Amino acid sequence: MKRREILKGLTALPLAGAVPAAASSTTTTPKAVARERDIFKELGVRTFINAAGTLTYMSGCLMRDEVVDIINSTSKHFCMIDEVQDKVGERIAQLVHSEAAMVTCGAFSAMTLGLAGILTGEDVRKVEQLPHLEGTGMKSEVICQKSHNERYNHAFLNTGCKIVEVETIEDVEKAINEKTALLHFLNITANHGQIKHEEWVALGKKHNIPTSIDIAADVPPVSNLWKFNDMGFDLVFISGGKAIRGPQSAGILMGRKNIIAAARLNAPPRGYTVARGHKVNKEEILGMYIALEKYIATDHDKEWKEWETRIAHIQNAVKDLPGITTKITIPELGNVTPTLSINWDDTVVKLTGREMRDRLRNGNPSIEAGFSGLPLYHYQAGSDSIDPAVAETLKGANTVRVTAWMLQPGEEKMVARRIREELLTASASKS
Structure with a gap:
């Protein structure tokens, strides 16, 4: 059989699963709504609110x-x-x-x-x-x-x-x-x-x-x-x-x-x-x-005001708690953004900075915060890995560091609530 005859025969065959035109015009099937696949949940990968900054080991931005x-x-x-x-x-x-x-x-x-x-x-x-x-x-x-x-x-x-x-x-x-x-x-x-x-x-x-x-x-x-x-x-x-x-x-x-x-x-x-x-x-x-x-x-002035508003919301949620001091600073170089340091008296709040970060990380929602006063370039890959030269100094520091520029709208409220909760819990348990 010649190639031309084979092709002619194939074109005459109905498509698999095809239905008559009349039937197709009267039979309609609602298109299924595709569900977005949650690959993080499927793999068991933790996602979190980023109140720490643009750190590579936290996937940057x-x-x-x-x-x-x-x-x-x-x-x-x-x-x-x-x-x-x-x-x-x-x-x-x-x-x-x-x-x-x-x-x-x-x-x-x-x-x-x-x-x-x-x-x-x-x-x-x-x-x-x-x-x-x-x-x-x-x-x-x-x-x-x-x-x-x-x-x-x-x-x-x-x-x-x-x-x-x-x-x-x-x-x-x-x-x-x-x-x-x-x-x-x-x-x-x-x-x-x-x-x-x-x-x-x-x-x-x-x-x-x-x-x-x-x-x-x-x-x-x-x-x-x-x-x-x-x-x-x-x-x-x-x-x-x-x-x-x-x-x-x-x-x-x-x-x-x-x-x-x-x-x-x-x-x-x-x-x-x-x-x-x-x-x-x-x-x-x-x-x-x-x-x-x-x-x-981008309207950078508008963006800056949004960062200031978010960081102020977090500060206002904790600054009046017993034993708490707060300070907002702006780094001169590198990650120039409003940065909130939260410090506490360990005779009032029985909690270290590392423990606070762990509680925020393991809570709901999961939140990542940073070490107060630590330049971001000191961080190394890993959940809490920093330059060994400064690790010992920060080991027992009663402080955390929070930035707002990687927060999504509304997340500052969750960060403020969780930090306040942990500070109050640690204060109530001091006895």
């Missing part, structure tokens, strides 16, 4: 609805990753006043890729050799102030480079040599070092060495998105899953066009690079762009 919509809609189409990075990078660069930009899988990834771009340039042979620097002619040292050399700088070590610590401008002048690839600055510890932003940039320009700055969690204020590009830093690294409320697994590398182009050669979709594992899919790239666009367009 909640993405904006517009970001989720873009992720869902773009997941239904194929496209070329490089083309998406090209187009999105151009738009982001315009928004942040940089020559070029790319979406990375977080600020840590931006640091590795930025340095890799400096080391290799657009020499594919060098790209293939990282992190093996010996005998390649590539540079191998990153200089930063001692107070700026914290754990996230491991991102630079991934390229094969080492960190050289300095404290003064004179130290920098002595440390610079033919191996120096980068002068790096950590914004959150800017007030802890002797050399300030503009001086750091000036040193880089004097010696023709690129300068970079890590501002991972340093919006708000929104102006920080372009402040350091305008100041003259050659590379700026930022997280996407914090105040910007993009994908938690995304970040942005922005800076000089030639360095970003070289960084792109070290990044996926290329498969022979030190950063092959730094994949960012099309949905995340586009979602990050939309998140940034929406964040810049």
